[in-house]
Amino acid sequence: MNAVFLKELLDNFRDRRVILNTLVIGPLMGPVIFAVMISFMASQAAERAESQLELPVIGAENAPNLIGFLERQGVLIEEPPEEPEAAVRAEDEEVILRVGPDFAEDWEAGRPATVEIIADQSRRYTGTTISRVRSYLNGYSQQISQLRLQLRGVHPEITRPINATVTDLSTPESRGGAVLAFLPYFILITVFMGSMHMAIDTTAGERERKSLEPLLINPLPRWQIMTGKLCATTFFALATLGLGLVAFVYAMGFLPVAAMDVALNLDFRVAGLAFLLVAPAALLAAALLTILASFAKSFREAQSYMGMVVLIPMIPSFWILIDPSRAETWMTLIPLLSQNVLILELVRGEAVNWAWFGLSIGTTAAVAGILAAVAGTLYNRPKLIFTSG
Amino acid sequence: MIEANNLRKTFNSGKVVAVDNVSFAARDGEITGLLGPNGAGKTTTLRMLYTLLSPDSGHMRIDGIDPQEQPLSIKRALGVVPDSRGLYDRLTARENIRYYGKLHGLGKADIARRIDEMVEILDMSEFIDRRTTGFSQGQRVKVAIARALIHDPRTVLLDEPSNGLDVMTTRALREFLRQLKAKGCCVVLSTHIMQEVAALCDRIVIIADGKVAAEGTADQLLARSGEPNLEDAFVKLIGSAEGLLA
Numbered sequence: 001m002n003a004v005f006l007k008e009l010l011d012n013f014r015d016r017r018v019i020l021n022t023l024v025i026g027p028l029m030g031p032v033i034f035a036v037m038i039s040f041m042a043s044q045a046a047e048r049a050e051s052q053l054e055l056p057v058i059g060a061e062n063a064p065n066l067i068g069f070l071e072r073q074g075v076l077i078e079e080p081p082e083e084p085e086a087a088v089r090a091e092d093e094e095v096i097l098r099v100g101p102d103f104a105e106d107w108e109a110g111r112p113a114t115v116e117i118i119a120d121q122s123r124r125y126t127g128t129t130i131s132r133v134r135s136y137l138n139g140y141s142q143q144i145s146q147l148r149l150q151l152r153g154v155h156p157e158i159t160r161p162i163n164a165t166v167t168d169l170s171t172p173e174s175r176g177g178a179v180l181a182f183l184p185y186f187i188l189i190t191v192f193m194g195s196m197h198m199a200i201d202t203t204a205g206e207r208e209r210k211s212l213e214p215l216l217i218n219p220l221p222r223w224q225i226m227t228g229k230l231c232a233t234t235f236f237a238l239a240t241l242g243l244g245l246v247a248f249v250y251a252m253g254f255l256p257v258a259a260m261d262v263a264l265n266l267d268f269r270v271a272g273l274a275f276l277l278v279a280p281a282a283l284l285a286a287a288l289l290t291i292l293a294s295f296a297k298s299f300r301e302a303q304s305y306m307g308m309v310v311l312i313p314m315i316p317s318f319w320i321l322i323d324p325s326r327a328e329t330w331m332t333l334i335p336l337l338s339q340n341v342l343i344l345e346l347v348r349g350e351a352v353n354w355a356w357f358g359l360s361i362g363t364t365a366a367v368a369g370i371l372a373a374v375a376g377t378l379y380n381r382p383k384l385i386f387t388s389g
Numbered sequence: 390m391i392e393a394n395n396l397r398k399t400f401n402s403g404k405v406v407a408v409d410n411v412s413f414a415a416r417d418g419e420i421t422g423l424l425g426p427n428g429a430g431k432t433t434t435l436r437m438l439y440t441l442l443s444p445d446s447g448h449m450r451i452d453g454i455d456p457q458e459q460p461l462s463i464k465r466a467l468g469v470v471p472d473s474r475g476l477y478d479r480l481t482a483r484e485n486i487r488y489y490g491k492l493h494g495l496g497k498a499d500i501a502r503r504i505d506e507m508v509e510i511l512d513m514s515e516f517i518d519r520r521t522t523g524f525s526q527g528q529r530v531k532v533a534i535a536r537a538l539i540h541d542p543r544t545v546l547l548d549e550p551s552n553g554l555d556v557m558t559t560r561a562l563r564e565f566l567r568q569l570k571a572k573g574c575c576v577v578l579s580t581h582i583m584q585e586v587a588a589l590c591d592r593i594v595i596i597a598d599g600k601v602a603a604e605g606t607a608d609q610l611l612a613r614s615g616e617p618n619l620e621d622a623f624v625k626l627i628g629s630a631e632g633l634l635a
Contacts, residue, residue: 003491007480014479014520211475214533217439218492219464382442 001220004228008202009235018197022236026193027244030186031251037182038255053132056080059099063107063115066099069140088118095119095129110148183266184343185317187244187274188336191282192289192313194240195233196306199289202229204302212385223376230286230372237282245271265349273352274343280364281339287371294378316340332356335364390575391415391438391544396447398433407433409599410447415577415592417543420570422590423579426627430599431579432472435548438577439469451544465493468542472549474533476521482532483517489536500539507535510565527558534565545569547578551585563589587619597627 012018058080060067067077081087084096098116106113117133119126146156206212216222252266289309296302316337327341338360345353378384391414398408408430415421423431436442438449440460449456456463476485483504490500508517511531516524521532530550538545547566551559566589569576580586586593586607593610595602603610603626607619614622 003488007477007484007488007491010484011477011479206475209475209478210473211477213441213471213473214469214475214489214537215492216441217464217467217469217471217537218489219461219494220492221461385441 001224001228001231004220004225005231005235008198008229008232012198012201012232012236018201022194022197022240023243026190026240027242027247029193030190030244031247034183034186034248035251035255052076053129053136054078055095055097055133056084056093057097057099058084059101059103062099062101062103063113066115066140069143070136073136073139075136084118088120091120091123094123094126095133097133181321181344182317183248183347184320184340185314187241187248187278187343188281188313188339189310190240190244191237191278191285192310195237195282195286195289196310198233198236199286200293200296200299200302200306202233203290203294204296205299207296207384208298216379216385222379226290226376226379227372230283230290230375233286233290234283237286238279241278241282242275245275265347270346273346273357277342277346277357277360278339280361280368281335284335284364284368284371287368287375290375291371291378294375294384312336320344327353327356329356329359332359333363335367338364390417390450390452391421391577392450393434393438394448396434396437396444396449398430398437398442398444406599408437408444411596411599411601412447413594413601413604415575417575418570418573419591420566420576420578420589421592421594422586423577423594423596424581424583424586424623425579425596425602426581429581429596431581431596432548433599434596435469435471435546435577435579439467439471439546440464465540466542466544468538468540468545470530470534470537470545470547470550472552474529476524476529476532478522479520481518481520482513482524482528482535485521485532486536486539490539493540495540503539503541504535507538510568511535512561526553527555530554530558530562534562543573544575545577547576549580550578551580551582583620583623595623595626602626602628 052074054076055070056078057067060077071077080096080098081093084093084098087093088096096118098118100114100116103113103115115137117130119130121127121130145159149156149159206215215225218225249266249268249271289306292305292309293302296305313336316334317340319337320340327345331341332338338356342356342360345356393414394412396408396411397406399406411430411434413421413423423434425431433442437444438451438456440456440463443457451463452466454462454466476482477488480488486504486507487500490503495503504517508514511534513528513531513535516528521529524532530553534547534550550562550566554562566576566578570591578585578590590607592604592606594604595610603613605613610622610626611617611619614625616622616625
């Protein structure tokens, strides 16, 4: 068993393609994509929050006081384009304000005067801009209504029966969690990336180069041969996971975390806990991929199965993205989902719930163990041994 | 010493009968040839002997041990060069052989000594420390034989050993098999080439359509068929020349 393990390691370490794919690209892909994604999102958010609002206004001459108010608030009033609707549709302008010709007349008469915000709400960041324009308009509206009430001798406070305030209890850590929804996926995928090549090479590859039959003639129970292979595959998965986590820790150092007002709690301690958490999933991935690859007659055939499997760890990530609720005990019982929620807890900076940790590691290890046992019996089937007949 | 009695093996739940009532014996210190056209059931018979397939019925003994009951002991006792001779391309010939030595549970020193012996006997010194990518058929077969015999077995099974070999390598292989015989080993080889059995084998078992068509020494077979030469004798005993002249 040991001999099989060592041979598979030696064999695959000799292959530059394997090393490059599993031990370099595998661990780096996640952190790089993730870092690029996060810093892009962060810079966009920062740009939007801080930049001066440029607002084209149609009929600015109808409401000089309103325009004056907006300018005092720091809004840059622009000349409107010829065809405002077309300009918004063509994404030349994001939001255009239209002050109707009746504005002054309604104003004088004390009727609500209409202004129109032209925007395409299906565009991603338009909502933010609209609410900025709205909040300026509301501010002006409130100021004027208070003045009007005071003129009539009414205390303005009575028009505000409710004073709603928001107390934001989110911590920088918890805000980071939302941004990081896909971090667990990028960590989990490393064990699949790491075991993929080995799983194929040690099974389908062995059949393709016709070395399986001679191998099985050796005086060794077949489950031991499979176990040696599985250990080697798991070893690669763990190596990829470890390297991936280290890469993540360093990648986080380069992110403009402070600018985003979130804390990505991913230091070496968290990475170590994440390693512990995902380690059973490495065996799970190795066993699952080995079983699949064992049924394939060639490298290519096996690779075509693998493409589908790599999507599996994505399912819980999407689910969490759609329904980002807090971790509950039942979640920690489901392999892959449990790693997802618990890694999120970790990076949010929450205290480690050891019971949940134990459940996650226990159930994942149990499922992995069952799959490994299934894999161990595979070579008792003649169909999986002979390349032909 | 191999004894096979009434071996039967079918595939596809009985629809294809690969081996039907095959019985033969192979003695120590002799080379026994299983001769038959392609698809006659030679490989299946050998696979049952080296435990990768189990027979539907019949029984076998190798040096008194039943392969089905003690597969691991049989595997330790046998040296098998199967039809597939896949080597690990990224390992050197020596590493390929050493791997099998380790799987047999041999110690480091034993493995090194045996490899040196095999390098000497099979004339592998030129390529023993090269990676096996790009090896010629002859070199591959030599490595496959060396790794199969790393544990110095008394009983040696070879499935179509001279497939794809040139004349020189074939001669070297025959010489090597004669040495094994001289050492008192029980050697069984399957082939569809009649010149091979004629040149090498003490006893010949002719298999056709999964059955034993004839068994005996070359002279006995000649006498039985009443033909003047082996080639005609084979054709007559098998019933047709089909598949023999590959």
